[in-house]
Amino acid sequence: MNSNPPSPLKKAFTKGLLKWNAGENSRLMPWKGEKDPYRIWISEIILQQTRVEQGLGYYKRFIKTFPDIRQLAAAPDEKVFKCWEGLGYYSRCRNLLATARFIARERDGRFPDSYETILSLKGIGPYTAAAISSFAFQLPHAVVDGNVYRVLSRYFGMDTPVDSTAGKKMFNRLAEELLDPKQPGLYNQAIMDFGAVVCRPAAPLCDSCVFRKKCIAFRDGLVSKLPVKAKKTRIRERWFSYTIPLYNNSLAVRRRTGKDIWQDLYEFPMIETKKKISPEKLVKAIAEKKWVDKKSVITCGKPLFFRQQLSHQLINGMFVELHLQQRPAGEPDWQWIKKKQLEKFSFPGLINQYLAQGIALPRDRR
């Protein structure tokens, strides 16, 4: 059964889901039942590709720090990124800030209340637009997230890859048909709760599931095979060699720009290479770039090594402290700061690993 399930099975799904929600669903989350579009928006952006347990603390901190859209819009970039530090997918934070400022300035702080307008905002795609418009404004749009792909592919026994164009179209159309247009928010919340609590990716609770007599995947023993994904993840390995320029109790940091990972986070001056290099080679490389004069290097600290595993990359980091006898004139994007100010900046986890070891520790502590 692929593409168009019989109508009675669809009816049974919606009815059974709402019944499960009313009777057995005891899942509680701070944004559940929330009607303030600002809070719903914040929660949905934080939860994009992020587990509820991981996002929960960030959500609470974010709402406490920025209680409404005006205060978010008025906040300096660094304060907002600091609130996002460690959560990943930093373009979410950048788009969040841009959208807050757009709404504050162009819409007098009023969050839009139509699906199309919400969808047009930066950082908001079909899922998030459906979530906000159904939860905050009771508009009939079905959410389609990882939970929905999993629940529908299993219940209806559909093996079309969910990460294919055909699969996305198929599941989106089906999701719209299944939605209860009279209570879209309740239905959307229910299907995601059901996917998270019962129809889980691993070890789903099939034996006690309300759909155990209807579910095609359960009937055919295909639960562990669904949903189907076509693409495999490939891991790329990279080597980042950082220098920590130290002069007169100050050190240099810079903001990451461009299209690479960790955009808008801060880092130390860094050279990327295709493979591991020595500290001597690193110093030589930055001298050739004229970031520092080789003669101004007093001491070159013992290198420290850390690694960070990302979803599609493995980052190897080498950290070398450079004690300088004069402050380099060159690089305009370097910011010279006191060590105490480090806590005001947001860094990738790799650099926070290094910072946790302390900067310029005495040699005998290494």
Place this chain on the structure above:
DNA sequence: AATCCGGGGAC
């Protein structure tokens, strides 16, 4: 249509 963008938890 493919690829990229993080970090953490479950297995």
Place this chain on the structure above:
DNA sequence: GTCCCAGGATT
């Protein structure tokens, strides 16, 4: 190690 998570933007 592998997979997945209340996805979206870019090319």
